[in-house]
Amino acid sequence: xxxxxxxxxxxxxxxxxxxxxxxxxxxxxxxxxxxxxxxxxxxxxxxxxxxxxxxxxxxxxxxxxxxxxxxxxxxxxxxxxxxxxxxxxxxxxxxxxxxxxxxxxxxxxxxxxxxxxxxxxxxxxxxxxxxxxxxxxxxxxxxxxxxxxxxxxxxxxxxxxxxxxxxxxxxxxxxxxxxxxxxxxxxxxxxxxxxxxxxxxxxxxxxxxxxxxxxxxxxxxxxxxxxxxxxxxxxxxxxxxxxxxxxxxxxxxxxxxxxxxxxxxxxxxxxxxxxxxxxxxxxxxxxxxxxxxxxxxxxxxxxxxxxxxxxxxxxxxxxxxxxxxxxxxxxxxxxxxxxxxxxxxxxxxxxxxxxxxxxxxxxxxxxxxxxxxxxxxxxxxxxxxxxxxxxxxxxxxxxxxxxxxxxxxxxxxxxxxxxxxxxxxxxxxxx
Numbered sequence: 001x002x003x004x005x006x007x008x009x010x011x012x013x014x015x016x017x018x019x020x021x022x023x024x025x026x027x028x029x030x031x032x033x034x035x036x037x038x039x040x041x042x043x044x045x046x047x048x049x050x051x052x053x054x055x056x057x058x059x060x061x062x063x064x065x066x067x068x069x070x071x072x073x074x075x076x077x078x079x080x081x082x083x084x085x086x087x088x089x090x091x092x093x094x095x096x097x098x099x100x101x102x103x104x105x106x107x108x109x110x111x112x113x114x115x116x117x118x119x120x121x122x123x124x125x126x127x128x129x130x131x132x133x134x135x136x137x138x139x140x141x142x143x144x145x146x147x148x149x150x151x152x153x154x155x156x157x158x159x160x161x162x163x164x165x166x167x168x169x170x171x172x173x174x175x176x177x178x179x180x181x182x183x184x185x186x187x188x189x190x191x192x193x194x195x196x197x198x199x200x201x202x203x204x205x206x207x208x209x210x211x212x213x214x215x216x217x218x219x220x221x222x223x224x225x226x227x228x229x230x231x232x233x234x235x236x237x238x239x240x241x242x243x244x245x246x247x248x249x250x251x252x253x254x255x256x257x258x259x260x261x262x263x264x265x266x267x268x269x270x271x272x273x274x275x276x277x278x279x280x281x282x283x284x285x286x287x288x289x290x291x292x293x294x295x296x297x298x299x300x301x302x303x304x305x306x307x308x309x310x311x312x313x314x315x316x317x318x319x320x321x322x323x324x325x326x327x328x329x330x331x332x333x334x335x336x337x338x339x340x341x342x343x344x345x346x347x348x349x350x351x352x353x354x355x356x357x358x359x360x361x362x363x364x365x366x367x368x369x370x371x372x373x374x375x376x377x378x379x380x381x382x383x384x385x386x387x388x389x390x391x392x393x394x395x396x397x398x399x400x401x402x403x404x405x406x407x408x409x410x411x412x413x414x415x416x417x418x419x420x421x422x423x424x425x426x427x428x429x430x431x
Contacts, residue, residue, distance in 0.1 A: 006125040009092070013085070013129060022083050024136050025351050029151030030128040033348055036227045037340075039150045040285045041391050042352040043157060043226075046146065047198055047235060048386040050159035054200040056166050060145075060156040060174065060211070060218075061226055063192035064181075067152035068127065069119040071134050072185045073097045076120075079133055096126070118185075134184070141180035142173040150227055166197075167209050174213045190216045194224045196233050229282045235386065237289040241297060244278060248300040251275040255304055259311035267308050268324055275304050280332055284340060287333040288389040298329050318429035331425040334398065335418065337391070341399040342417055356392035357399075375400045 014032075017023050023031065028039035043059065050057045076097070081090055100121065101113035120127035128151065138154070139147040145158040156173060160166040181188050190213055197209060197220055208220040223232035223239040230240035251274040259267060279297065287294075305324070306316040314320055321328060327335060343349040344357060359375065387393055402408050411417045 003125065010125050010129060013126070016084070017129075017133075020084065022136070023132060024139055024147075024149065026139070026147060027132055027136070027149040028350070029149060029153070030132060033343075034350055036150060037282060037284055037336075038350050038353060039148060040227055040229055040282055041340075042350070043148050043155060044231075044235070044285055045353070045356065045391055046157060046159075048390045051198060051200050051235065052387050055159045055161050056163050056200065057157065057159045057198040058166050058170050058195060059198070059231070060170065060195040061193065061224060062154040062156065062177070063189040064152045064154065065187035065189045067135075067186060068122070068131055070186055071120050071131060072118055075184055076130060076134050079137070083133060083136075093130075097121075135186075138177070138180060141176050143176065144169040145173045153227065155226065163197075163209065167211065170195075171212055174211060178214050188214070190214055190218075193218060194221050196221050196224055196231060198233050198235055227282075229285060236293070237286040238293055240286055241289060241293045245296050245300065247278045248275060248297065248304075251278070252300055252304050252307065255307045259307055262311070264312055267311060271304060271308060271324070271326070275301070276326065276332075279329070280336070283333050284336040284391065287329075287336070288394065294329065301329055322426055322429045325426060327422065327425060328429075335422060335425065337394055337398050338402060338421055339414070339418060340391070341395050341402065342414055344395070345399060345402075346414075353391070357395065375403050 026042065028034040028036070028042070047057045047059070073094075077090060077094055080086075080093055085093065097120075100116040102116050103113045104111045120130045131151070135149065135152070135154075138149075142156065145156040148155040148157065156170070156177070158166060158170050158173065160169065178188065193213060195211060195218055210220065211218040221233075223230050225231075230237075230243055232239045251271075254274060255267070255270060258270075262270070279301065302316075305320055305326075308324065309316045309320045314323070340349065340353070344354050347354075407420065408417075411420060
């Protein structure tokens with residue numbers, strides 16, 4: 001009964017927050033229609049734009065300790081009141097959070113219950129949403145940086161043409177952030193906090209900088225892992241592709257060892273779960289890396305398909321991709337980007353990404369075919385290296401291409417669109 005009541009309150013609170021546009025626009029965790037891909041793309045697009053404008057970018061990844069368990073109830077209720085959740089509703093949340101106890105059971109012996117004085121209820125429906133509101137004003141504490149969240153995973157991003165200015169402003173923001181964390185009684189794990197500095201193309205690598213956080217020196221990393229993707233200081237994705245290649249190689253080895261003992265349906269399931277799941281994660285973010293690096297991934301996919309074909313008594317060719325109903329690397333990337341652009345075309349893409357696009361009929365009022373179809377305006381932009389690989393450029397090309405398809409405007413929902421596009425891409429393998 002309590003779960004039903006929580007769900008009703010969650011739906012009402014979520015509707016109020018979305019209608020009032022209260023949640024910070026760069027918060028991507030625990031929100032309907034938001035994902036890790038959106039979070040990663042938003043950060044990477046900002047970095048690409050800075051590098052093309054010959055600016056340094058510093059990304060600091062903050063590690064919060066037991067963030068959900070250290071939420072102060074009094075502070076949370078005051079923040080709810082600030083956001084408009086007052087009166088009876090605020091009193092309901094006060095009652096919801098209070099008079100909870102916890103105990104520990106070891107070898108059949110249960111300890112005496114102790115009161116829970118902080119934290120949002122674990123496993124609850126409302127807990128994650130209340131936490132988002134608790135840290136919603138963190139971005140107001142800093143002066144120069146942009147803050148990106150995926151729930152409690154927090155990233156500070158700042159760009160500057162001068163490396164000294166970048167270090168000074170980032171140190172200042174880290175001090176302000178630490179003060180905010182202390183005021184809100186949240187713990188910071190300094191030892192797990194990392195940062196990377198991305199330098200413009202053709203810039204000679206000089207001495208690495210250090211930052212200070214609560215009397216502790218942070219040393220610059222050459223690469224770090226964020227939301228399952230390895231970000232390196234040259235934004236060339238070599239480190240991520242190298243790590244991914246190891247995972248895919250293990251999957252290929254497993255397929256080779258057990259292929260002759262499994263039916264075709266099991267082989268297909270293993271390929272999708274052990275290979276495709278790793279290959280496709282974050283592909284829209286790193287998939288436009290240099291072909292020299294991508295070649296390794298394509299080779300491993302070809303090996304996996306060859307093994308499956310051999311086990312099924314079939315020769316390796318494009319027909320095997322068709323029989324397995326699986327996409328090649330380039331087509332998998334196109335499908336992911338098309339999925340994002342479908343969301344944009346139907347007003348479901350987060351504002352942090354949709355801001356990069358403009359429709360032709362907004363730029364001018366001429367009755368051209370492009371404007372009539374609602375195509376995107378492909379404006380010229382400054383780029384040294386990264387612009388043509390960026391989502392804002394690739395997305396325009398893909399959506400304009402989709403608009404030229406006769407059936408595109410007739411498709412009613414996203415699952416039907418993705419099914420149609422995947423079938424269309426696979427059908428090309430037997431022509």
